[in-house]
Amino acid sequence: MSLPIRRFDALILGAGGAGLRAALQLAEAENRVAVVSKVFPTRSHTVAAQGGVNAALANVLPDNWHWHMYDTVKGGDYLADQDAVEYMCRAAPTLVYELEHYGVPFSRLDDGRIYQRAFGGQSQRFGGDQAARTCAAADRTGHAILHTLYQQNIRARTHFFDEYFAVDLLSDDQGTILGALALDIATGEPLLIESKTTLIATGGCGQLFRTNTNARINTGDGMAMALRAGIPLQDMEFFQFHPTGIAGKGMLITEGARGEGGFLVNADGERFMERYAPQAKDLASRDVVSRAIATEVREGRGCGPEKDHVLLRVDHLGEAVVAKRLPGIRETCRTFLHLDPAVAPIPVFPTAHYVMGGIPTNRFGEVVVPRANKAEEEIPGLFAVGECACVSVHGANRLGGNSLLDILVFGRAAANRMIEYLKENRMHRALDPASAERAAARLSRWDKTGDGETVAEVRDALKRTMETHVGVFRTEAVMREGVQELKQIRQRLDRVRLKDMSQVFNTARIEALELENLVDIAMAVMLSAAERQESRGAHSRIDYPERDDQKWLKHSLYSLQEDRVDWKPVRTKPLTVESFPPKARVY
Numbered sequence: 075m076s077l078p079i080r081r082f083d084a085l086i087l088g089a090g091g092a093g094l095r096a097a098l099q100l101a102e103a104e105n106r107v108a109v110v111s112k113v114f115p116t117r118s119h120t121v122a123a124q125g126g127v128n129a130a131l132a133n134v135l136p137d138n139w140h141w142h143m144y145d146t147v148k149g150g151d152y153l154a155d156q157d158a159v160e161y162m163c164r165a166a167p168t169l170v171y172e173l174e175h176y177g178v179p180f181s182r183l184d185d186g187r188i189y190q191r192a193f194g195g196q197s198q199r200f201g202g203d204q205a206a207r208t209c210a211a212a213d214r215t216g217h218a219i220l221h222t223l224y225q226q227n228i229r230a231r232t233h234f235f236d237e238y239f240a241v242d243l244l245s246d247d248q249g250t251i252l253g254a255l256a257l258d259i260a261t262g263e264p265l266l267i268e269s270k271t272t273l274i275a276t277g278g279c280g281q282l283f284r285t286n287t288n289a290r291i292n293t294g295d296g297m298a299m300a301l302r303a304g305i306p307l308q309d310m311e312f313f314q315f316h317p318t319g320i321a322g323k324g325m326l327i328t329e330g331a332r333g334e335g336g337f338l339v340n341a342d343g344e345r346f347m348e349r350y351a352p353q354a355k356d357l358a359s360r361d362v363v364s365r366a367i368a369t370e371v372r373e374g375r376g377c378g379p380e381k382d383h384v385l386l387r388v389d390h391l392g393e394a395v396v397a398k399r400l401p402g403i404r405e406t407c408r409t410f411l412h413l414d415p416a417v418a419p420i421p422v423f424p425t426a427h428y429v430m431g432g433i434p435t436n437r438f439g440e441v442v443v444p445r446a447n448k449a450e451e452e453i454p455g456l457f458a459v460g461e462c463a464c465v466s467v468h469g470a471n472r473l474g475g476n477s478l479l480d481i482l483v484f485g486r487a488a489a490n491r492m493i494e495y496l497k498e499n500r501m502h503r504a505l506d507p508a509s510a511e512r513a514a515a516r517l518s519r520w521d522k523t524g525d526g527e528t529v530a531e532v533r534d535a536l537k538r539t540m541e542t543h544v545g546v547f548r549t550e551a552v553m554r555e556g557v558q559e560l561k562q563i564r565q566r567l568d569r570v571r572l573k574d575m576s577q578v579f580n581t582a583r584i585e586a587l588e589l590e591n592l593v594d595i596a597m598a599v600m601l602s603a604a605e606r607q608e609s610r611g612a613h614s615r616i617d618y619p620e621r622d623d624q625k626w627l628k629h630s631l632y633s634l635q636e637d638r639v640d641w642k643p644v645r646t647k648p649l650t651v652e653s654f655p656p657k658a659r660v661y
């Protein structure tokens with residue numbers, strides 16, 4: 075097989091905040107860096123992050139990194155690996171100040187310091203009064219960070235393959251990862267990108283669900299590549315439903331709206347969160363607020379003609395505050411709801427938002443897998459960062475403001491470890507031809523045209539199955555039924571046919587490849603959820619309503635081969651401080 079080849083020191087799959095932060099670190103160390111992105115980089119999904127990035131700067135209220143660590147471990151329902159959490163929270167202030175110097179236009183206090191708002195699950199003094207830890211650029215923080223990192227990468231001469239789709243990983247005959255096969259979306263031409271190191275930073279998989287906050291590009295491509303390479307996915311049962319998506323549509327209404335003083339009400343006008351979280355109220359952890367909203371609707375206290383949502387009120391804050399602190403939310407509501415939140419409440423309902431699980435890594439971004447009767451081993455040359463990865467700083471439920479921090483801290487950490495790896499591996503290894511042929515076979519699978527099912531039909535069936543069988547509340551019988559439906563959907567992939575390729579743009583093949591990725595990841599979510607017989611964080615089971623630390627304080631590992639779920643222990647020992655043992659999680 076003869077394909078064009080490009081060679082680099084480092085290959086980054088994905089141009090969101092995680093990929094661009096890593097790329098910048100690598101490029102500034104004088105490495106040849108390639109970034110593959112299936113959209114123009116500033117359209118990556120980091121651009122949609124609204125509320126802010128957490129760091130214990132103490133600019134508004136007293137704070138320190140140790141309190142941040144406690145809140146993160148508690149927020150993750152004690153499933154997070156505490157060494158990684160400590161590393162992230164200690165590094166947070168440095169990374170935020172670094173962003174400031176890169177040029178991120180943070181909102182400011184009157185004295186010029188970075189503005190910080192209150193967010194859910196934050197506290198002072200290990201569970202005391204509300205903290206203000208989230209550094210914000212109005213309600214467009216992800217947009218500001220992504221554009222700044224892209225500009226810095228242009229300065230550093232990072233090479234971008236814009237609108238290329240990463241098809242599959244490449245390796246040598248020893249299993250060392252040596253790059254990826256990519257597809258030029260505009261022309262349909264494949265390209266082998268060989269690299270001494272590869273970083274997967276492809277983001278999340280929110281397109282598994284019919285109603286979600288994610289961009290259409292969030293199809294879990296990197297996670298599926300890892301599965302096909304024999305790497306399990308960790309903790310995929312923990313899928314966060316953001317409490318305040320626009321009802322029936324899914325667009326995100328930032329937690330920052332509640333951080334600025336907004337609150338939720340039911341059909342009776344009651345601020346119902348006072349019943350579910352007496353101390354934190356509307357700023358309880360996201361899983362707590364989502365379940366509260368779902369319960370209010372299920373028990374008949376929903377709003378509107380169908381009683382299918384609740385209302386988020388920010389109209390009492392005044393137009394000046396809404397215009398200054400929530401301009402993006404105001405524009406979203408005007409566009410999609412034809413209302414001004416400065417004068418009218420916003421209809422909201424939980425919507426699929428973020429996966430806490432992903433490709434298992436250590437705190438250096440190295441992909442690690444457990445081996446039989448051995449300690450975990452790193453996959454040579456392969457790294458993962460961001461929502462596609464699971465270093466497990468989020469545990470069973472991510473706190474708002476920690477996702478942007480995650481991509482920055484571990485983007486830098488992975489790049490630093492990649493730089494060390496490159497010093498020890500200076501020469502390109504020989505690519506295994508069979509690896510390239512397997513990757514190319516994925517493309518030829520979707521050369522099929524003629525009569526059959528369409529990608530859209532199977533994709534819609536997949537989304538309905540996920541929304542019906544593994545939503546905010548779950549039961550054994552419903553999830554097992556969902557597993558069987560997913561097996562049938564997997565079989566339907568063989569019957570999918572594309573239209574005549576001469577009559578349609580090449581994105582038809584991309585959509586088919588994305589669907590194939592989503593089906594594998596859907597099984598990881600559904601089967602892992604069915605196996606975990608407890609309620610923890612975002613995984614809420616009606617048939618097992620209690621958390622069970624004796625049996626289930628462990629990470630799930632889903633393998634594509636044989637659809638198998640294994641388990642590994644949580645790392646409860648931090649780096650330098652005392653651990654936070656599990657206790658009842660109340661707000």
